[in-house]
Amino acid sequence: MSIRVGIVGYGNLGRGVEQALARQQDLHLVGIYTRRDPLDVTPASGDVHVGRVDELADEDTRAGIDVLVLCGGSRLDLPEQGPELARSYTTVDSFDTHARIPEYFAAVDAAARAGNTTAIISVGWDPGLFSLNRVYAQSVLPQGTTATFWGKGLSQGHSDAVRRVPGVAAGVQYTVPNEEAIARVRAGTGADLATRDKHTRHCYVVLADGADAEEVRSAIVTMPDYFADYDTTVTFISAEELRRDHSAMPHGGVVIHSGETSPGTVNSIEYRLTLASNPEFTASVLVAYARAAHRLSSAGEHGAKTVYDIAPGLLSPRSPEQLRAGEL
């Protein structure tokens, strides 16, 4: 029987979950729940129910949904919605405020145990698949060094910082990993690299009418915290170029771990994501974990979980027998 999934929140991530569900055979979308006016939401899949988040309190709604994928933000939405909805639904979310994961886990865990549901938190690629790869690599080669590089990717926070500079009409910022630093980490000699040594920053800026390009460039590259410590380039483009070339949301990165297995014998493990769409890929990870959440919930394994707690086979549509026969 196909797993019935509800989406809570219909921004970039929620739309990505809708796309991802369309690519899975054993999961299907039953409803989109939003805080906006449902009439303002136009799902890609025309015939799906769109309702208000409040509807999720109804017993009938609850009976028709196996898993909710929570697509709200980590700052305002999830701290409230995560525990609240885990009381009645098996859930998956992408909570990504690293420092607050323990307290968020505790709140969701209490709710899920009380409600006999299962909640997998902090799913995505970082935290998520990158975290898993760091743990696999460090467990196998404990005497080693791990480095994570992000990009090439559009950074929302740094793009916002660029747009706040006087004279900037619009713009985006990409974080790009430094290939020399990657080579050092691969060779096991990159333990001393700081984040600023590992990445460069590239800004594409549309100037406001009458703004001075050199002043804008200088204001950006000297901005403390955001750019001053980095090798930063600023390229001026037209509004048309910005729309045409910079409206996708690519991202990705690489986790590299190098470690010795005997004196002088260095092995490296490298996990690389090249994402044409950051939100769509994150959504695809959430959907695979929604399958695992439903299986765990059905098996009576309740409470909050993270990706570390989920056996890989639970993500696959195939049975353990099929996996052993076909793949190992």
Added chain:
Amino acid sequence: MSIRVGIVGYGNLGRGVEQALARQQDLHLVGIYTRRDPLDVTPASGDVHVGRVDELADEDTRAGIDVLVLCGGSRLDLPEQGPELARSYTTVDSFDTHARIPEYFAAVDAAARAGNTTAIISVGWDPGLFSLNRVYAQSVLPQGTTATFWGKGLSQGHSDAVRRVPGVAAGVQYTVPNEEAIARVRAGTGADLATRDKHTRHCYVVLADGADAEEVRSAIVTMPDYFADYDTTVTFISAEELRRDHSAMPHGGVVIHSGETSPGTVNSIEYRLTLASNPEFTASVLVAYARAAHRLSSAGEHGAKTVYDIAPGLLSPRSPEQLRAGEL
């Protein structure tokens, strides 16, 4: 309390397990068990017990070991030792005859259930970490294509084939992935590539006295099954060069999966191993799974398992709380 580990079989893999255990803080080696005369075995760590495999039948031996790492071969040793030892010990092995995994699993599972032990089979990198990465990637991006490239690596089977050619005194063969094919798979256009399109083969040969180099080269590159379908090079070297430059056992490879998240939006996931020592790295993976096997066994989760059944956090020396606080 430190986990007490026994090694069964002391070839390259068994010696690798010994090295790997020395790099883990919460596991330690208590004994090496061999079919050879124990007096012929000289452990790297001087003070460890060396005994015959028969000793493992003793109740006292059993009481002093938490996990056995089985380091025998998949063809002759494991089909017998795996089920036999799983009756009395929690075990980890690297059974890698892909086609026979279901029957091996069934035999080990019956033994482990009867003995209230836990046995993790087919651990290593392929099968093992590569299998995991194929399943993670295919679960997240189900509409995609996966390709595995092996190398640069020393192939034992192909090296043996080279050495059987008349006129060859000694030699080795490396399998090397084709970079053009890798680029096609990354871009999502490599679905039609056969193994022979994806790899080239490089032989380093020491000629026997009086042998004709051109005849030997021709016999190698035209050998059916092994070389005829591949782009193969033969380089003649001295016995001294062979010893100096080709006695390591490097290997590795890459699993690449590309898939769309919406029409035209291609994302790729790449997992790459660069191994200076194939047996030492395989041993390191076995040791991390030995930790998981002991934890599962202690928790009463008995029977045979594969890497698909093991939650990643179980491999780590850190607790779930530590993982959530530090890493996610």
